[in-house]
Amino acid sequence: MWKPPTVIGPATKKATRPSNKLPQSLIDGAKIAKKDIFDPEKHLNFQPPASVYTMEQIGLKGHGISPHAATEPFPLFTEEAIRQMRAEIFDEKVLAECQYSSTFNKNMVRGMGPARAPFTYDAWKSPEVLEKISQVAGIDLVPSIDFEIANINITFRDENEVEQTVNLMPSKELSAVSWHYDSFPFVCVTMLSDCTGMVGGETAMRTPKGDIMKVRGPAMGTAVVMQGRYIEHQALKALGGRERISMVTCFRPKSPLVKDETVLVGVRGISDLSELYTQYTEYRLEILEERIRHQLKKEREREVAKKPFNIAEIKRFLTNQKLFIESVLTEIQEVD
Template sequence: MDLLTEPDTLSGYPFLDPVKEERFDPTVHLNYVPPEKKITMQDLLLSQSATATPIAGTVPFPLLSPRGVRAYRKALFQQDVIEKCASSPFPGTLVLRDAVKHSQFIRDFWTHPETMKIVSDASGVPLEVVMPTEIGHTNIQTEGATIAEMVGNLKVEPSVEKLELSLEERAYDPLKDETSIIPWHYDSYPYVCVLMLSETDGMVGGETYIKKGNGEAQKVEGPQIGHAVMLQGGEVQHLAARAKGVAERITTITSYCAQIRNIYDSSYTTNIRPYADLGSLYPEWTRYRLRKLRDEITHYLDKAEHESNFSFQREELQSVITQQIEYLQRTSRQMVSPEYQEQILKKYGKAAYYDVFRIWETVQDLPEFETLASSTDQERGWMPESVYWMDLQKSIETIRMKKPLQSTFGTHPWSKSRKYYMGDELLRQGLNEVFLDWLGSSGLWDVYSKHRVSNEFK
C-alpha cells in the first residue's frame, strides 16, 4: 500500500509531533560502548571466502543515548518523512525508506566520522556506506490496517505498553514457526548495522539466529533500546525472529561494504528491487559500483607506479582484469528492467518473488521436474538471445572444474548430484523475477501451482 492510495492522509497528520528535528551532536546523542563479544567466521564453523572478513557479527552494544533515541524518532516521525517515505507491505507493518533524503539528523548521524569509526571498530574492518538509499531503512511493527492508523500510534516517546501474551505466544519458537519476520536469508549487502529504537522490556522474540557451518542455529540476542548489532549479513545466513508482547518494534538499518581493496564485494539489489524506487536505486547503484571499480584499478595502478619493489606479474594482472569484468557484469545484471519487473510481479506476485527458494525446493521434488527443466534448457525457446545462457554455460564449466560459485546465498561449491539448470543460475544471481519467468515458460510453475492446490485440499 502506498500513500497515494490513501488520499485522505495527504491533508496532513495532526497527531505528529510538530517540533523540528534536532541537530546531531555526537557528544549528546551517542552513547557507544564497544561490544563485549565479536563473533568470528571461525566461531560459526564457516570457512572464510574471498567475500568475507573475519568478523561475522557482534552481540548488541550501546550506540545511542536516551536523548539520541528520541531525537532519531522525532526525525523519523516528521510529516515530510512520513508523507514521502512511508509504505505498508501488509497491515501492522510500516516501512520508511529514503528518510535520509528528508532528514538532516538521520543523514548526519549515520555519516558522521564518529559513527563511521564506531561501526568500523565494531566490525573489525573499515566500512563505508553502500549508497544513500541504504541509510536508515526503517521497519516498524505496530497496530493498524492503514498507514494513517499505524502512524497515529507512533510517538516520539518510546511506547512502554506491553501486550498480553497467550501460552502459545510465550512458547514461540522462531526456528519452528514459519511466521518469522524475515526467514533464513542472506542480506543484499556485505555488512549491516541494526539499531533498536523501541523499548524491549516484555518482548518475546526479536532475536537474530545465524546458521553455523554444521547446520546448527546460533542465537544472537536482540538489541535493547538504543543498542545496535553489526552483522556480516551478506556472507552468513540468518533469520530475524518476529517480536511479540510489545505495542511497537522499530528498527533502523544501514548497509555497508568493506573499505578494503581486493575484498570481493558481494552486493546485490535482489531483496530491495520490488519495493525500491528503481529510478533512484539504479543511478545510486551504478555510482557506488563504479567507484568501487575505480578504487580497485587505482589501487593496482598505484602499486605499479609507486612501489619500488613492484614486479609485473602477467597472471596477477589478468586476474585483476577478470575480477573487474565479472564485477561490471554483476553490476549490470542487477539492474532488471522496471517494465519487465512490473510485468512479472503482477503475474506471479511479490510473495512468490520472496519465496523463490522454497518454491524451487518444492519443484525439484515433483516427478515432472527433470523432464521439463532439461527440455527447456536444451531447446532454449525461453529468451533465446539472452546473456543468461552464456552465464549458465560459464557456471557449468566452473562446476566441472570443481570451483565454488559466488552467489546471493554465499560462496559454495555445487553439491547436488543432478544437472545444473537455468533456474539454479538465475537464483545464484539473485534474479528472482527472471527465475519466475523461466519457471513459467518451462511449465514448472503450472505443475507447482497444481501441486500446491492439491495439498491445500488434503
C-alpha cells in the same frame, strides 16, 4: 571457486505503498518540540559489545570480508538521539514519500535522504559512528549507498487488539522475517522502540551444518552488527508491546580493494529505482576507478624499478574487473 550465497528477494517487484495505515498515536507520539543536529558527544552512547561471534565459530571461516560474524547488542545511541530519529521517520513528508511495503515487511520507511532526515543521515555518516561500527565489524566500513540510510521496519499491534500473554516454546518460535541472506556485506540493526515487556526478538543464525545460534534481541538505543551477506539468518518475532521499530543500515567495505559482493535483489522492489541505480552505479564506478588507479600506480612503479611485465598478474586483475563490471550489468535491470 567459492561463490557468495544466493539472495532471495521479496516477491514485490515494484515500489508499493503500504495498504495498512500507521496508528495516529505512533505518529503523534514521535513529535518533538525541537529538532537537533547530530552531535556525537551528545548523541553517541557507544559501549563495546560483551561478545562478538566469529565466522569460524559459525562454521564460515574464510568466508566474507571480515573474521567477525555478529555482535551481541551494544549501546550505540542515546535516548535523545532515538527521539530525534523517530521524529524524522514519522514526519508527514517522510511518510507521504518514503513508505514502502513488500511480501517480507508490510511497513517500511526507506530512502529518507539528507533533506528529509538530516539527523539520521548525519548520524550514519559521522566519522565517530563509523569508527565504532568498523571496530565491532572487524573491518573499515562505510554506508552502502545513501538510499539505505536507513531502512526502518515498523510492526505494530492494532490499538483495539487485546494483548495476550504468549509462552514461547523453543520448537514453536515464530519468525518475523524468514531465513535469508542480506544484499549488502554488513548491516547494523538499531532498536528504536522501548522493548520493556517484550519477549523474543532474537536474531537466529543458521550454520552450514544446520545448527541454530541466537543473538539476543536489542533494547532501545542498542544495535547489532552482522555480516548478513554471508550468514543465513532470520529475525524472531517479539511478542508484547504495541510497537517494534528497528532501523537497518547497510554497509560495504571502505577500501575499494576489498571484494564487494553487493547485490540489489533484496532492495530492487522496495526502492525508487532511479535513485537506487544512480547511487549504486556511481559507487561501483568509483570502486573501479580507484582499482584502476591503484593498478596503474603499481605498473608505473614496476617500470621505474625495471622489473619484467607480469602477464599473469595483469590478466588476473583485468579478469576480476571484468567480473565486477558484469556484476553491475546483472544488477541493473528493467522492471516491468
